[in-house]
Amino acid sequence: MMRISRTAAAALLIATAAGLAGCNAAPDSVVDEPAEQPAAASASAPAAPVPAAVRPAVVQPAFVDEDTGLALRPVPGARVGADVESGALTPASWKLFAEPGSEGRRVVAVVLDGSNEVTTAAMRIGVSADASSIAACQQLPAESTGPAAGQVEIGGVPFTHFRAGDAAMSHYVSADSYRAVHGGQCVAIDLLVKGTRPEVYDPPRTPPFTTEEAQQKLQALLPAVYWQR
Numbered sequence: 001m002m003r004i005s006r007t008a009a010a011a012l013l014i015a016t017a018a019g020l021a022g023c024n025a026a027p028d029s030v031v032d033e034p035a036e037q038p039a040a041a042s043a044s045a046p047a048a049p050v051p052a053a054v055r056p057a058v059v060q061p062a063f064v065d066e067d068t069g070l071a072l073r074p075v076p077g078a079r080v081g082a083d084v085e086s087g088a089l090t091p092a093s094w095k096l097f098a099e100p101g102s103e104g105r106r107v108v109a110v111v112l113d114g115s116n117e118v119t120t121a122a123m124r125i126g127v128s129a130d131a132s133s134i135a136a137c138q139q140l141p142a143e144s145t146g147p148a149a150g151q152v153e154i155g156g157v158p159f160t161h162f163r164a165g166d167a168a169m170s171h172y173v174s175a176d177s178y179r180a181v182h183g184g185q186c187v188a189i190d191l192l193v194k195g196t197r198p199e200v201y202d203p204p205r206t207p208p209f210t211t212e213e214a215q216q217k218l219q220a221l222l223p224a225v226y227w228q229r
Contacts, residue, residue, distance in 0.1 A: 062224075065107050068127055068183055069229040075110055075221055082111040084122045087194070089166050089173040094126035095188030096175055097141035097164060104128025104186070110224075112217055114208035119195035121214035123221045127185045137186035138179045140164075154189065155226035157182045170197045174211060176219070182227070189225065191218035 062080045063072040072080055083106075086092040094104030104126050112121040128134070138160040140148060149161045159178035166173055173194040180187050193214045198205045209217070 061228075063108050064228065068107070068185065068187075069227045070107060070125065070127075070187075071226055071228050072108065072110065073224040073226070075224045077217070078110045078112050078123075078221065080108065080110050082109055082122075084109050084111065084120065084124055084192070084194075087171065088168065089171055090192065090194055094128055096124070096173075096177060096190040096192060097143045097166075099133075099136060099141075102128065102133050102136075103130040104133055104188075110221055112209075112214065116208055117196065118198055118201075118205045119193065119207040119209065119211075119214065121193045121209065121218055122191075123218055124190045124192060125225070126188045126190075128188075129185045134181055134184075134186045137181050137188075152178060152222075154178060154180075154222050157187070157227070159187075159189065170200045171195070172197070174215075176215060189222075191215065191221070193218075 059073060061071040062074045065071070074080075084090060090096065091098075092106070093102070094106050095102075098104070105128070106124065106126045108125050110123040115121055128137075140162050141164060143164040143166050145163045145165050147162070149163065151158045152161045153159070157180050159180040161176065161178050164175050164177055171194070173192055175190050175192040177191070178189040193211045195207065198207050
């Protein structure tokens with residue numbers, strides 16, 4: 001049996017340890033480098049389109065009077081351009097309760113849906129360039145049911161507001177009326193409810209709406225009125 005001296009054994013252990021360390025070390029030729037980054041997406045892909053600015057839809061007027069520039073926005077629940085049947089209490093004049101000999105023209109009427117021979121509710125607009133009509137434009141008629149109720153701005157124009165009414169032979173008419181001088185003319189806006197007392201029918205008729213309901217719906221039409229010039 002070969003015997004190894006203590007000095008040779010120690011040398012052998014040192015050599016073995018050095019060999020093992022060399023095996024665990026990374027090869028000199030391998031160098032850790034950062035992975036290659038892909039090219040920026042914006043360099044190759046087309047730029048996303050910029051969305052167009054959102055513009056509010058243009059609302060076309062439901063009615064325009066070329067002479068005065070008076071216009072109406074669309075009014076749901078009503079018929080624009082329909083006329084109001086003339087009668088003893090609502091003659092075919094340019095405004096409700098016009099003075100005798102007063103001259104003017106009816107521009108437009110807006111009749112609430114559901115109106116019939118029992119009860120009709122409408123906004124009626126007329127104008128007059130007659131000097132006497134302009135002078136008396138904001139004077140209250142004899143049929144007014146009280147003093148002027150103040151001023152109301154309609155389409156940027158201040159109007160005198162009053163209430164009026166009349167009745168005869170089971171027929172009636174009541175109105176919220178507005179008067180203003182604008183564009184060299186007297187402008188008359190009448191929110192009128194007219195009809196026949198339902199109890200005179202046999203059997204009694206049911207009106208499509210009460211006078212109070214009709215007036216509320218007519219008041220909601222006023223913001224539709226404006227002037228294009």
